[in-house]
Amino acid sequence: xxxxxxxxxxxxxxxxxxxxxxxxxxxxxxxxxxxxxxxxxxxxxxxxxxxxxxxxxxxxxxxxxxxxxxxxxxxxxxxxxxxxxxxxxxxxxxxxxxxxxxxxxxxxxxxxxxxxxxxxxxxxxxxxxxxxxxxxxxxxxxxxxxxxxxxxxx
Amino acid sequence: xxxxxxxxxxxxxxxxxxxxxxxxxxxxxxxxxxxxxxxxxxxxxxxxxxxxxxxxxxxxxxxxxxxxxxxxxxxxxxxxxxxxxxxxxxxxxxxxxxxxxxxxxxxxxxxxxxxxxxxxxxxxxxxxxxxxxxxxxxxxxxxxxxxxxxxxxxxxxxxxxxxxxxxxxxxxxxxxxxxxxxxxxxxxxxxxxxxxxxxxxxxxxxxxxxxxxxxxxxxxxxxxxxxxxxxxxxxxxxxxxxxxxxxxxxxxxxxxxxxxxxxxxxxxxxxxxxxxxxxxxxxxxxxxxxxxxxxxxxxxxxxxxxxxxxxxxxxxxxxxxxxxxxxxxxxxxxxxxxxxxxxxxxxxxxxxxxxxxxxxxxxxxxxxxxxxxxxxxxxxxxxxxxxxxxxxxxxxxxxxxxxxxxxxxxxxxxxxx
Numbered sequence: 001x002x003x004x005x006x007x008x009x010x011x012x013x014x015x016x017x018x019x020x021x022x023x024x025x026x027x028x029x030x031x032x033x034x035x036x037x038x039x040x041x042x043x044x045x046x047x048x049x050x051x052x053x054x055x056x057x058x059x060x061x062x063x064x065x066x067x068x069x070x071x072x073x074x075x076x077x078x079x080x081x082x083x084x085x086x087x088x089x090x091x092x093x094x095x096x097x098x099x100x101x102x103x104x105x106x107x108x109x110x111x112x113x114x115x116x117x118x119x120x121x122x123x124x125x126x127x128x129x130x131x132x133x134x135x136x137x138x139x140x141x142x143x144x145x146x147x148x149x150x151x152x153x154x
Numbered sequence: 155x156x157x158x159x160x161x162x163x164x165x166x167x168x169x170x171x172x173x174x175x176x177x178x179x180x181x182x183x184x185x186x187x188x189x190x191x192x193x194x195x196x197x198x199x200x201x202x203x204x205x206x207x208x209x210x211x212x213x214x215x216x217x218x219x220x221x222x223x224x225x226x227x228x229x230x231x232x233x234x235x236x237x238x239x240x241x242x243x244x245x246x247x248x249x250x251x252x253x254x255x256x257x258x259x260x261x262x263x264x265x266x267x268x269x270x271x272x273x274x275x276x277x278x279x280x281x282x283x284x285x286x287x288x289x290x291x292x293x294x295x296x297x298x299x300x301x302x303x304x305x306x307x308x309x310x311x312x313x314x315x316x317x318x319x320x321x322x323x324x325x326x327x328x329x330x331x332x333x334x335x336x337x338x339x340x341x342x343x344x345x346x347x348x349x350x351x352x353x354x355x356x357x358x359x360x361x362x363x364x365x366x367x368x369x370x371x372x373x374x375x376x377x378x379x380x381x382x383x384x385x386x387x388x389x390x391x392x393x394x395x396x397x398x399x400x401x402x403x404x405x406x407x408x409x410x411x412x413x414x415x416x417x418x419x420x421x422x423x424x425x426x427x428x429x430x431x432x433x434x435x436x437x438x439x440x441x442x443x444x445x446x447x448x449x450x451x452x453x454x455x456x457x458x459x460x461x462x463x464x465x466x467x468x469x470x471x472x473x474x475x476x477x478x479x480x481x482x483x484x485x486x487x488x489x490x491x492x493x494x495x496x497x498x499x500x501x502x503x504x505x506x507x508x509x510x511x512x513x514x515x516x517x518x519x520x521x522x523x524x525x526x527x528x529x530x531x532x533x534x535x536x537x538x539x540x541x542x543x544x545x546x547x548x549x550x551x552x553x554x555x556x557x558x559x560x561x562x563x564x565x566x567x568x569x570x571x
Contacts, residue, residue, distance in 0.1 A: 004517045040526050040539040064507035
């Protein structure tokens with residue numbers, strides 16, 4: 001049997017209990033809501049872009065330990081990144097979390113940021129939980145596109 | 155076909171031994187570690203249903219109501235025999251009051267589309283409650299959008315039961331139908347349907363009861379209840395998926411237009427017009443789920459073999475044990491506490507999301523349901539994204555509850571702040 005602590009590593013439990021950047025940005029330049037109809041989880045991601053750079057990023061919402069920790073860690077790694085770097089991180093994270101087609105390794109220092117997200121990729125052993133880990137990233141993508149719609153995982 | 159052999163391991167008076175019963179369910183032989191507490195989502199199947207259905211395909215299968223040949227006649231006889239078993243199970247007066255459908259959802263949609271479209275008009279009211287499953291909400295919203303009825307929702311009280319005083323106040327001469335659950339799937343709360351039927355009939359409203367969770371747990375007598383429609387599904391009464399039942403009083407069914415058109419439901423077809431069959435065949439267009447109906451009949455035999463009163467006693471005893479054990483877990487809040495409940499324990503653990511709870515439980519081989527239980531309005535009412543729900547069946551005993559409680563300790567340990 002797979003050890004559950006592979007899924008619930010300490011860093012995930014910590015960010016699940018004490019999410020970072022768990023706040024609303026009053027006048028975000030971009031924001032979007034993510035919704036997982038399967039479990040009712042909701043997350044709203046807020047962004048302040050300065051030019052092409054993410055000056056501030058935060059989230060609010062309710063969800064399980066995995067989705068809360070994923071959103072929290074996402075906001076931590078994204079601060080100061082360009083939108084292109086954010087997309088590259090999502091592509092890499094998505095591939096590792098879903099166990100999908102590998103994408104080319106990221107250049108330093110993005111690779112280091114990816115290492116911070118690595119604990120979340122334990123969800124690939126639990127197909128029902130993959131969407132918990134990727135929900136906030138899908139919301140980020142929608143926010144960057146500026147569609148303003150709620151993205152659904154189903 | 156070989157008769158479904160129900161061995162006499164189950165004593166009549168004095169109940170049955172769930173450990174003996176469990177041996178009748180091959181899923182537990184093939185998954186010896188499984189602690190199955192999700193029967194409210196779907197119950198496991200006894201050998202009698204699995205083997206009996208396979209035997210039917212092996213020895214008696216042909217289409218029904220068509221062939222002149224003997225095999226088809228035998229198949230038809232078995233299919234219609236299953237209808238008789240359902241009639242007895244519900245204590246309906248007339249076998250023509252039993253319509254085979256796919257599941258409870260289809261039964262409710264049938265009433266909404268056929269009876270609702272024919273007899274309800276703009277401004278008429280359908281009264282439901284906050285306890286309902288989506289399948290007893292959405293069909294009425296569709297009818298509302300088509301016909302212009304008003305959908306009225308009776309609230310629950312502070313303890314999570316139907317607020318009878320409010321329910322009575324919401325009833326009016328405009329109420330044409332009351333559609334309520336018998337046992338709420340998300341909380342296990344029992345609804346006093348006898349009282350509901352009496353109040354509704356006094357206002358001239360018809361009553362539909364969603365018996366999805368009650369049929370596997372309670373003796374059901376539609377004559378004593380006095381309801382106009384009663385719906386339940388096969389897979390929750392230890393029968394196959396894909397088969398369900400709509401009971402409707404004959405007088406109502408015979409006034410209702412067809413639900414779907416096709417073969418089986420007609421008397422005479424020309425390109426100008428079609429004459430329809432009498433109920434129940436009017437509502438069973440196309441080749442039905444013959445094996446499903448026969449499997450359902452076998453499941454009902456199995457239930458009768460255990461004894462409906464015995465099952466009720468078993469579920470009450472085990473529910474009580476579960477409530478007691480869970481109430482000693484710090485930070486655990488049971489939904490519908492104080493209400494009379496049966497077979498379902500739905501709870502919230504402070505600070506831990508139900509999906510995380512059920513993930514850890516699964517690691518301990520305890521299968522429960524996590525989420526909104528297709529009752530999002532009720533979850534909104536409780537201010538929760540969802541709950542963890544443990545539900546009982548005839549194969550569960552105290553040791554399953556003990557395993558649940560032990561696994562919940564592990565949950566608290568992992569997520570302790």
